[in-house]
Amino acid sequence: MKNRIIIFILFLLPASVWAQDAPVTKGFWDDPINHPMAPFYALMALVVLVTVLVFIVAIMLLQVLNTFVERAAKEKAAALGIEYKPEPSWWQKLDRKLTNAIPLEKEATIELDHNYDGIKELDNHLPPWWKWLFYGTIAWSVVYLIVYHVTDSVPLQQQEYENEVAMAEEQLRKIRAAEPVAAIDEATLSYTADAALISKGAVVFKNNCVSCHKEKGEGSIGPNLTDEYWLHGGSIQNVFTVVKNGVPEKGMIAWNAILKPEEIRDVSFFIMSLKGTNPPNAKAPQGAVWKEEVKVEGVQADSVKAQASL
Numbered sequence: 157m158k159n160r161i162i163i164f165i166l167f168l169l170p171a172s173v174w175a176q177d178a179p180v181t182k183g184f185w186d187d188p189i190n191h192p193m194a195p196f197y198a199l200m201a202l203v204v205l206v207t208v209l210v211f212i213v214a215i216m217l218l219q220v221l222n223t224f225v226e227r228a229a230k231e232k233a234a235a236l237g238i239e240y241k242p243e244p245s246w247w248q249k250l251d252r253k254l255t256n257a258i259p260l261e262k263e264a265t266i267e268l269d270h271n272y273d274g275i276k277e278l279d280n281h282l283p284p285w286w287k288w289l290f291y292g293t294i295a296w297s298v299v300y301l302i303v304y305h306v307t308d309s310v311p312l313q314q315q316e317y318e319n320e321v322a323m324a325e326e327q328l329r330k331i332r333a334a335e336p337v338a339a340i341d342e343a344t345l346s347y348t349a350d351a352a353l354i355s356k357g358a359v360v361f362k363n364n365c366v367s368c369h370k371e372k373g374e375g376s377i378g379p380n381l382t383d384e385y386w387l388h389g390g391s392i393q394n395v396f397t398v399v400k401n402g403v404p405e406k407g408m409i410a411w412n413a414i415l416k417p418e419e420i421r422d423v424s425f426f427i428m429s430l431k432g433t434n435p436p437n438a439k440a441p442q443g444a445v446w447k448e449e450v451k452v453e454g455v456q457a458d459s460v461k462a463q464a465s466l
């Protein structure tokens with residue numbers, strides 16, 4: 157009995173989880189004392205408490221009454237000289253109704269003709285509770301089919317997920333739009349040795365890049381970022397683009413999925429500021445020498461591209 161009550165309570169638990177799906181408004185528990193419904197809830201709680209108490213007292217009285225009735229029946233049986241048989245309790249009756257089990261003493265009537273080493277088989281009924289649950293699932297499947305697949309009145313899981321993603325994206329778009337920062341991209345960016353931005357960039361570098369480019373940018377898994385040799389070009393546009401889009405096939409992450417545009421700018425500025433710092437134990441040069449102002453026959457853009465593709 158105790159176990160069944162515990163299992164029942166466990167079944168109730170998820171209800172509190174579902175309750176949290178409700179839209180987030182200022183709830184009762186944020187400020188219970190000053191909530192307008194507080195007196196009503198307090199009254200309800202009191203009513204529930206009193207009901208429970210009355211219920212407990214009633215059960216106890218009933219038990220006392222039962223003991224008396226039983227004792228009287230026993231005495232009567234003793235006086236008449238017959239054997240006393242206790243009435244089945246309401247729980248036993250309910251159990252019998254729900255399981256439709258054949259009482260022990262009548263089991264011989266449903267015994268099948270199987271006997272394996274003394275283990276016999278009974279032709280018991282399916283328990284009604286189980287049968288009705290099964291019929292219930294069949295009925296439910298019809299409702300489910302109509303609601304989800306015929307009338308399409310409720311979204312399926314996949315659609316639900318997509319709706320939520322769309323909602324989140326819409327929220328993100330609103331937040332982004334509300335941010336005053338102008339769009340930062342390689343097309344409009346130009347490098348200035350802004351100490352504030354560079355020191356912010358140093359923090360970003362320390363948190364994300366040192367594992368491959370080392371503390372001072374001298375390089376280890378990733379190339380040396382302090383020399384004048386560059387794999388993808390050494391202009392602020394080149395550096396910003398590489399950090400933003402990465403070189404995934406070579407192990408350099410596309411940081412735009414992790415860092416904000418301004419963080420990519422700051423860390424790019426920091427890298428630009430490393431030029432010529434000559435840290436000890438620097439990695440051997442990789443790529444080609446980068447010259448900021450390459451003017452071959454006056455076509456700067458093309459040579460920048462040529463450098464970048466090296």
Ligand code: HEC
Binds near residue numbers: 364378395403423427
């Ligand atoms: C998992 C290792 C790894 C991490 C972490 C990493 N990088 Fe790289 N990085 C590389 C590799 C490898 C390359 C060389 C790619 C190639 O060969 O094309 C590279 C290349 C670069 C380049 C181009 C260098 C050139 O010579 O053109 C820049 C700039 C750069 N990384 C900046 C960063 C920044 C900024 C961070 C931190 C936000 C970072 N990296 C984090 C591995 C890494």
